[in-house]
Amino acid sequence: MKTSFGPQKILFPLPTSLVVTGNMDKANIVTIAWVSLLTSNPPTLGISVGTKGFSGKEILKNKEFSVNIAGVDIMKEADFCGISSGKDVDKFAKTGLTKMPSKYIKSPIIKECPLNFECKLVSSSVVGTTNHFAGEILELYMDTDKLNDPDNPRSLDIELFNPLIYIGGAREYRKIGEKVGDSYQIGKSLL
Numbered sequence: 001m002k003t004s005f006g007p008q009k010i011l012f013p014l015p016t017s018l019v020v021t022g023n024m025d026k027a028n029i030v031t032i033a034w035v036s037l038l039t040s041n042p043p044t045l046g047i048s049v050g051t052k053g054f055s056g057k058e059i060l061k062n063k064e065f066s067v068n069i070a071g072v073d074i075m076k077e078a079d080f081c082g083i084s085s086g087k088d089v090d091k092f093a094k095t096g097l098t099k100m101p102s103k104y105i106k107s108p109i110i111k112e113c114p115l116n117f118e119c120k121l122v123s124s125s126v127v128g129t130t131n132h133f134a135g136e137i138l139e140l141y142m143d144t145d146k147l148n149d150p151d152n153p154r155s156l157d158i159e160l161f162n163p164l165i166y167i168g169g170a171r172e173y174r175k176i177g178e179k180v181g182d183s184y185q186i187g188k189s190l191l
């Protein structure tokens with residue numbers, strides 16, 4: 001049996017992402033799970049950020065941000081950045097996470113996150129109390145110790161990365177499971 005529950009915001013799995021605004025002197029980290037690749041050319045990443053919070057206003061002001069994908073090893077720090085505000089606390093100082101300078105934007109990236117994007121704000125809109133920000137990906141960094149081939153970002157070993165997965169609805173963190181198939185391949189048996 002299927003039961004209807006009305007409009008609800010339950011979706012999973014989501015990547016626990018740490019979005020950084022500001023500059024090397026003064027930067028803030030906000031935990032954002034509502035994140036997705038939006039377009040291929042130019043490559044853009046979309047994030048949904050509340051209109052009332054500190055980070056939404058910072059992104060509108062600075063027109064840039066970095067997106068850093070967290071691993072299970074920094075779960076406590078990632079959660080903290082989602083329950084505290086840059087208005088009140090220096091989240092880099094409190095968590096001990098490390099700022100690294102970006103190439104094209106003032107906002108730093110986070111050293112402890114194995115995957116990082118530098119983004120320039122190219123579009124923003126508001127639906128209800130949420131900003132939809134599209135950031136053009138100007139640069140991508142990956143830790144080479146998480147790659148099977150250090151020259152190929154697609155050779156990522158997802159088990160070594162061990163991304164921190166957020167389950168919206170249940171509000172819990174999980175880790176990745178085992179591989180079950182090859183995409184763009186397994187369906188070919190039905191062609």
Ligand SMILES: Cc1cc2nc3c(=O)[nH]c(=O)nc-3n(C[C@H](O)[C@H](O)[C@H](O)COP(=O)(O)O)c2cc1C
Pocket residue numbers: 016028029030031032033034035048049050053054055056078079081082083084085086087166
């Ligand atoms: C796991 C997790 C995921 C979150 N995802 C989002 C999100 O996608 N969008 C959002 O606006 N807030 C999200 N939040 C809440 C913000 O991180 C939170 O409001 C934060 O305190 C805002 O920080 P700031 O005031 O420094 O901007 C999330 C929090 C947690 C713990």
